[in-house]
Amino acid sequence: MAEIRFSGFGGQGIIRCGLISGKALALYDNKHATMTQSFGPEARGSACSSQLVVSEDRVLYPYISIPEILISMSQEAYDKYEPELRDDGILIIDKDLVKAKPPRGKIKTYAIPSTRFAEELGNRIIANLVMLGFFSAITKIASPEAMKKALPGLVPGRFLELNIKAFDKGYEYGKEILKKEKKTKSKK
Amino acid sequence: MKKVKADPKGVLTGSHYLDGDYALAEGALAAGCRFFAGYPITPSTETAERFSERIPSVGGVFIQMEDELASISALIGAVWGGKKVMTVTSGPGFSLMMENIGLACMMETPLVIANVQRGGPSTGLPTLTGQQDMMQARWGSHGDYEIIALSPDSPQECFDLTIEAFNLSETFRVPTFVMTDECVGHMHEKVVIPPADKIELVERKWYKGPKDKYLPYKLDKDQIPFMIKAGDDYRFHTTGLTHDERGYPVINAECQDVCVRHLVDKITTNADKIIRTEEEEIDTAEIIVISYGITSRVTTKAVQQARKAGIKVGTIRLITVWPFPEKRIKELAKKVKAFVVPEINYGQIVLEVERCAGGQAPAILVPHCGGGVHDPDDIFSAIKEAAK
Numbered sequence: 318m319a320e321i322r323f324s325g326f327g328g329q330g331i332i333r334c335g336l337i338s339g340k341a342l343a344l345y346d347n348k349h350a351t352m353t354q355s356f357g358p359e360a361r362g363s364a365c366s367s368q369l370v371v372s373e374d375r376v377l378y379p380y381i382s383i384p385e386i387l388i389s390m391s392q393e394a395y396d397k398y399e400p401e402l403r404d405d406g407i408l409i410i411d412k413d414l415v416k417a418k419p420p421r422g423k424i425k426t427y428a429i430p431s432t433r434f435a436e437e438l439g440n441r442i443i444a445n446l447v448m449l450g451f452f453s454a455i456t457k458i459a460s461p462e463a464m465k466k467a468l469p470g471l472v473p474g475r476f477l478e479l480n481i482k483a484f485d486k487g488y489e490y491g492k493e494i495l496k497k498e499k500k501t502k503s504k505k
Numbered sequence: 506m507k508k509v510k511a512d513p514k515g516v517l518t519g520s521h522y523l524d525g526d527y528a529l530a531e532g533a534l535a536a537g538c539r540f541f542a543g544y545p546i547t548p549s550t551e552t553a554e555r556f557s558e559r560i561p562s563v564g565g566v567f568i569q570m571e572d573e574l575a576s577i578s579a580l581i582g583a584v585w586g587g588k589k590v591m592t593v594t595s596g597p598g599f600s601l602m603m604e605n606i607g608l609a610c611m612m613e614t615p616l617v618i619a620n621v622q623r624g625g626p627s628t629g630l631p632t633l634t635g636q637q638d639m640m641q642a643r644w645g646s647h648g649d650y651e652i653i654a655l656s657p658d659s660p661q662e663c664f665d666l667t668i669e670a671f672n673l674s675e676t677f678r679v680p681t682f683v684m685t686d687e688c689v690g691h692m693h694e695k696v697v698i699p700p701a702d703k704i705e706l707v708e709r710k711w712y713k714g715p716k717d718k719y720l721p722y723k724l725d726k727d728q729i730p731f732m733i734k735a736g737d738d739y740r741f742h743t744t745g746l747t748h749d750e751r752g753y754p755v756i757n758a759e760c761q762d763v764c765v766r767h768l769v770d771k772i773t774t775n776a777d778k779i780i781r782t783e784e785e786e787i788d789t790a791e792i793i794v795i796s797y798g799i800t801s802r803v804t805t806k807a808v809q810q811a812r813k814a815g816i817k818v819g820t821i822r823l824i825t826v827w828p829f830p831e832k833r834i835k836e837l838a839k840k841v842k843a844f845v846v847p848e849i850n851y852g853q854i855v856l857e858v859e860r861c862a863g864g865q866a867p868a869i870l871v872p873h874c875g876g877g878v879h880d881p882d883d884i885f886s887a888i889k890e891a892a893k
Contacts, residue, residue: 336693340522343695352522352693377806378881379692379799467522 318373319458320381324366324398325390325411330445334388335367337449337467338459342371345463351376364393371458388452389415390431390444409452411444427455427494434486438479446472446483453484454491461488506676507708511535513701515563523696525663525689526551526593529619530559531696532667533591535704538617539565540588542579544572544598547631548687549621552593573598577605580616585743587734589671589709593619595687597628599638599645606680607646608745610768613722613730615674615709617667619683621690622849624875634687635875636798636849640856642682643827649765651772653779654682654827656797660694666824672707673779677771678729684826686849688799688878712739723750728771776828783822790819791842792891795834795858797823799878800847807847807884814885816892826854834861843891847871847884867891 323334332354339352354367368381385406389395395415402408404422412428420426429451435444453461465481472480515534523531529552533541541556557567566583570576573594580590594602599620609616624630625637638645642654653673655666667683674681712719712731719739722730730750733739746754747761772779787793792811796804801822811818819841823830834844843866846855852870859868871887873879 336522339693343522344520350694353688353691375802376694377802379688379802379878 319369319371319386319456320384321369321371321386321388321456321458322366322381322384322398322401323369323388323390324364324394325388325445326393327363327365329390330442331365331390331394332367333471334445334449334452335369337464337471338452339369340471341459341463341467342369345466346460348372349374349376351379353379364391364397366394366398386452386456386458388448390448392416407456409448409455411448427451427491429487429490431487434490435483438483438486440479443476443480443483446480447487447490450484450487450489451491452487454488454495506710508705509708511701511704511706512537512563515539516701516704517698518700519698521696521698522693523660523664524551524691524693525657525660525685526621526691527555528660528663528696529593529621529667529683529685529690530555531698532664533617533671534559534563534565535664535698535701536589536668536671537706538589538591538671539563540580540583540590541565541592542568542570542576542583542590543592543594544570544576546573546595546598548623548634548690549593549595549598549619551690552619552621556591573601574605577602577609577616577618581605581609581612581614584614584616585735585741589615589675591617591619591667591671593621595621595623595631596625596635596638599641603641603645606652607648607650609680610646610650610652611648611745612743613678613768614680615671615678617670617674617681617683619663619667619685622684622686630876632687633876634799634849634878636684636686636800637851637853637875639684639826639848639850639853642684650768652680652682652827653677653772653825654684655781656684656823656826657689658798658801658822659689660692660696662824663689664696664698668704668706672705675707675709676729677775677779678732679772682827684798686799716740720750721752722748724767728767728774772828776830777832779825779828780830781824782830782833783820783824785820786817787819787821787837789817791817792845792888793819793821793837793841793843794845794847794884794888795821795823795854796847797826797854800849803879803881804847804884806881807879807888810881810885811888811892814889816888818888818892823854829854829857829861831857831861834858835863838862838865841866844868845871845884845887845891847873847879847887849873849875849878
């Protein structure tokens with residue numbers, strides 16, 4: 318069982334992150350995955366989020382209460398949602414867009430310049446896919462194969478390859494970080 | 506009733522990740538719905554969008570009407586033109602539909618209406634959930650009549666129950682409601698759409714006799730009159746006025762008695778065939794929790810807690826809310842200590858439970874005025890209290 322919140326500002330593809338992950342988990346990783354989104358008067362530019370409850374069994378309560386994973390792609394979203402993150406949760410941020418406070422409790426923070434990477438790949442609009450790749454590598458909740466399989470139909474066909482490239486970029490970056498983390502741990 | 510297989514053209518066979526709103530549209534298309542008329546309203550708009558995108562590709566028609574009253578008019582016309590039809594709305598639009606829902610009942614016109622409920626009254630909470638239109642579905646139009654209403658608890662059931670709604674609607678020639686809510690409507694989950702040959706549909710009961718003998722409201726053995734397509738050379742008359750079997754107005758108490766009794770009896774005498782519930786651990790239960798739609802999922806969580814605490818709890822999930830399973834509740838009222846009824850309103854279906862329980866067991870409401878789902882702890886507390 319995992320409760321995940323993707324957050325950022327409207328227009329970044331935050332809802333899409335929830336959809337892709339949910340589809341990947343429910344259709345290809347054989348999990349139960351319920352995705353809800355905040356349907357407020359939010360518009361482009363303000364904080365927005367999508368929530369995913371993942372479970373081996375049927376999801377009974379559809380909303381998240383104390384998420385153990387928070388992905389934040391904007392400062393406003395981070396400020397709004399960080400306080401609800403579980404004390405031993407995982408925080409994933411875009412390091413250029415979010416200035417995180419010193420970590421609370423046993424929260425582990427992982428940072429990636431997802432928007433910068435996306436720009437380097439040619440279009441900042443795919444920053445969410447870089448983030449999804451990173452999320453997949455760090456949390457291992459959704460497999461990269463399932464995530465990529467979920468993309469057709471959820472990203473425009475002519476940009477499918479670019480989206481996969483962005484995903485891979487984030488995924489590799491995440492794996493590198495985990496490798497380094499393992500090394501420093503073993504040195505200790 | 507003649508059963509036929511679904512037309513593969515409308516069936517999007519496979520596993521999908523859909524929200525409840527989209528699943529409603531897919532259920533309808535699988536059921537052979539080829540006419541949609543509606544007026545967009547949050548949180549049901551996605552269903553209309555999906556129809557507008559999909560229905561032309563299966564040879565159907567999508568019309569955005571000027572309002573909800575007209576939407577039902579258009580549906581009634583399309584049904585008598587031979588189509589299977591559906592519309593979707595939410596609270597305020599549901600209110601506007603009521604007059605013509607009565608007309609559809611009186612004309613015995615099969616149609617399906619989904620209400621993706623939001624918090625009311627009035628414009629209330631456009632983007633947040635509620636289950637506050639349950640009584641309106643039953644009693645919203647004037648006069649005596651019966652309808653059928655189903656309550657899905659997931660996107661999968663939005664698909665499944667929409668097909669069932671079409672089948673019931675065709676079988677009994679009655680408006681049938683899919684009473685879902687914003688939470689289920691906007692929630693994405695896995696939806697499995699079976700192959701077309703695994704979907705069984707009820708075919709409309711077409712009149713095949715001699716043209717000059719057709720009587721649009723002459724009851725068949727099963728109480729349900731035959732239908733024709735308007736424009737197929739039959740003499741055909743229908744009206745919202747009290748009518749005889751020719752469909753002609755007869756304004757007196759005798760005809761009214763036959764007409765109204767028929768509208769009510771065709772459902773009440775078939776209630777056992779229509780009603781579907783899901784029961785769990787009823788036989789040993791001291792407390793029975795009755796819920797429907799999204800609330801039944803949250804209830805399961807509370808019931809698990811209660812069972813862990815040693816309380817003997819059974820559950821009834823109402824898949825069919827109308828007609829209400831009154832026989833079953835009456836029977837159980839003699840055996841249990843109390844009924845607990847959580848619902849996202851300030852007390853609607855609990856009144857029905859109370860009526861059926863007839864003073865033999867209390868019906869305890871766990872209200873939620875809308876805008877979210879219950880905290881399972883609140884339902885658990887009510888169960889604990891009831892078990893004392």
